[in-house]
Structures are given as C-alpha cells and as structure tokens.
Amino acid sequence: MLQVHVTRAFPDFTLDAAFEAPAGVTAIFGPSGSGKTSLIRAVAGLSDCDHARITLGGRDLSTLKPHRRNIGYVFQDARLFPHLTVLKNLRYGGRHDEEAVIAVLGLAPLLGRHPASLSGGERQRVALGRALMSAPHLLLLDEPLSALDSPRKAEVLPYLEALRDQTAIPILYVSHDMTEVARLARRIVVLDRGQVVVSGALEDVLADPAAVPFIGVRDAGAVLSGRVVGHSDDGLTKIETEGGALWVPGAVGRALGHIRVRVPAQDVILSRSAPEGLSALNVLSVTITGLERGTGPDVAVALQAGQARLLARVTARSCDGMGLQVGDHVFAILKATAIAPGDVG
Ligand SMILES: Nc1ncnc2c1ncn2[C@@H]1O[C@H](COP(=O)(O)OP(=O)(O)OP(=O)(O)O)[C@@H](O)[C@H]1O
Numbered sequence: 001m002l003q004v005h006v007t008r009a010f011p012d013f014t015l016d017a018a019f020e021a022p023a024g025v026t027a028i029f030g031p032s033g034s035g036k037t038s039l040i041r042a043v044a045g046l047s048d049c050d051h052a053r054i055t056l057g058g059r060d061l062s063t064l065k066p067h068r069r070n071i072g073y074v075f076q077d078a079r080l081f082p083h084l085t086v087l088k089n090l091r092y093g094g095r096h097d098e099e100a101v102i103a104v105l106g107l108a109p110l111l112g113r114h115p116a117s118l119s120g121g122e123r124q125r126v127a128l129g130r131a132l133m134s135a136p137h138l139l140l141l142d143e144p145l146s147a148l149d150s151p152r153k154a155e156v157l158p159y160l161e162a163l164r165d166q167t168a169i170p171i172l173y174v175s176h177d178m179t180e181v182a183r184l185a186r187r188i189v190v191l192d193r194g195q196v197v198v199s200g201a202l203e204d205v206l207a208d209p210a211a212v213p214f215i216g217v218r219d220a221g222a223v224l225s226g227r228v229v230g231h232s233d234d235g236l237t238k239i240e241t242e243g244g245a246l247w248v249p250g251a252v253g254r255a256l257g258h259i260r261v262r263v264p265a266q267d268v269i270l271s272r273s274a275p276e277g278l279s280a281l282n283v284l285s286v287t288i289t290g291l292e293r294g295t296g297p298d299v300a301v302a303l304q305a306g307q308a309r310l311l312a313r314v315t316a317r318s319c320d321g322m323g324l325q326v327g328d329h330v331f332a333i334l335k336a337t338a339i340a341p342g343d344v345g
Contacts, residue, residue: 002170006042007051015194021170027181028174030191036174072131072139078123080115087111093134121152139171178219207309209292209300221264228253243308246336247281267335268312286332
C-alpha cells in the first residue's frame, strides 16, 4: 500500500493532497492545472515539498533521494537515449525480469532498433519496459498516452492492460481522459485546485452523483462490470451486468469473458413508463437513490439497477417536470459502450 500526504505552496497554487493506493492502477484524474503532475513529482522526490509523508509497504520514502525510492517513472514523451538501441535503453535502469518485460510489452522485434526509427507508441512501450526493468516498487505514469494519436493509443492500451494484470505493485496513472481511466484503473483519486476532492474504488466514485462536479458532466457516468454472454449475427454483443443484460455495438470480448461497460450519464434517458417503439436497445428498470443539483441547469440522478449503480444527467426542468423523487421506480434508456475489448480480470 502506498500512503501519501504532500503539501507545497507556490505563489498562486497550493498542493495539499493525501491519498492511498493499493497494488493495481490508481488513476490521478483532474482538470488541467489541478496539480496531478506536481503530486506525482512530489511522490518521486523530483520536487521539494513543504511537508511530505510518503510510505510504501510501511517503508518511509520521503527522506530518500529520488534514485533510492525504487520508483519507475514514465513521462508523456518517452525520453529514450537516441544513441542507444532499444535493448540498451531497456537495460539502462537494470535487467530485472528482462524476458518477461520484453514479452509483456511485445518488444522483441524492436530490440536492435534506435528510438528515431520507432513510432510514438513503440517508444512509450520501450519507456515502460525501461521503468519495469529497474525492478520498481511503484510505477508512476504521467499521461503516457497523451502525446499519441488515437490509433497509437489503441495500440499501446492492451500492453498497459497486460502490464496492469501481471504486476503486483501500485501504479499511479495520471490522465484527464476518462475512457482510458475507466479502462485501466480500479481506483481513482480526483484532484481539484491541489486537493483531493474524491477518491475510492472507480465504480463507487463514478456512480456517486456528488462527484459529478469534480469529474465533469461530460465525463461522469457509471462503469459496470459484466460478462459476455453472446455475439449476435447482426454485429452486437450481449453483456450480462449486475444491472441487467445490455447490448453493445460490435463483437467485443470473448464468450464468458469479463468486460467493463461504460454508461456516460449524458447517454441515459429516464422515462416514467416503459418505452415502446424506441430504437434504443437497452432499457433497465431502476430506482432513484439520489438527486444532486449542480450549479448549472443539470441534475445528477443516482440509480440502482439490480445490484448495479448508474448515473443519469437530466436537466433540472425535466427533473421538476417529471417530479422525480428519491425512491421512484423509473425506466432508464441507455446507450452503452464496451470499454475493454479484452478480458479485464
Ligand atoms: N515550479 C512552480 N512554480 C510555480 N507554480 C507552479 C510550479 N509548478 C507547478 N505550478 C503550478 O501548479 C499548478 C498545477 O500544475 P500541474 O502541472 O501539477 O497541474 P496538472 O494537473 O498536472 O496539469 P496538466 O493536466 O495541464 O498537466 C499550476 O497552476 C502550475 O502553474
């Protein structure tokens, strides 16, 4: 377990953040300028702090020099040595688990090449490999995909998933891309103006209407775990979630594999009566468990669907017009997207 409390005052900004991160991926999420990079630089010992208490498995890291903290750090840009081959870049920090690292990141075909001949996605995979071969006890990934275009991102994400599933150390993953976060992370720490405003299990935070102002209305929305139960001839996949069966577009996952489904709050429509003659495929019977008015025209509506929690975003006008109250039984019409094409364990 990683436990962090760091503070640092700049003239116009104060970082005062405390959180815990177990093994697995913890997303550090927040708007630009919220302090994500400052926070993980502080954890790495790369910036001075007014106060720092950082322990990993009970070991106090705060008093150690950065290179003694056993931390692997991957930046937005790969920062490889241009004159060294991929293999020499990988071995720069150490040779821990060399074969396994090369295998999990698919680096074998690249070993003799130089960074200049690699794509951006390949460079990031090498940077990840280099960090892992130093046998880190903690991995810090600072927006490792943000410099890549969508196809390159899609190329690297499965490697990050494989890495996540095969590594037993805490991984802090800085991102402001909720699709990436929802796909990779089990936990999330949300920063706003230098402070942790929400943190916890990803499913809990994303289903919490009170967290919507910090996540942002566009990114808010539940993530459900499910199991692929079938692929239809007309190109859809049926996923059994704790909230009921959902159809998502495309042939995703493999039969009976675990999968995550993201349901953005803005893609959920509420109806008092069971809808008929509608093109939407997914209609769930739900109970309203919470209503959270924001400062804008929206209301975040928390919903219980079987064992699953969902979130809907409706206008205050609709909410009042429909007379929505906690405890009401309504129908949720939703568009769902599978966010992890492979198994997510
Ligand atoms: N050395 C410094 N001196 C003064 N202010 C700083 C310094 N370093 C960071 N800041 C300020 O701290 C705030 C947080 O910056 P930080 O880079 O940590 O945010 P971020 O959430 O990582 O943003 P982004 O998503 O844009 O990378 C910003 O307002 C920044 O100007």
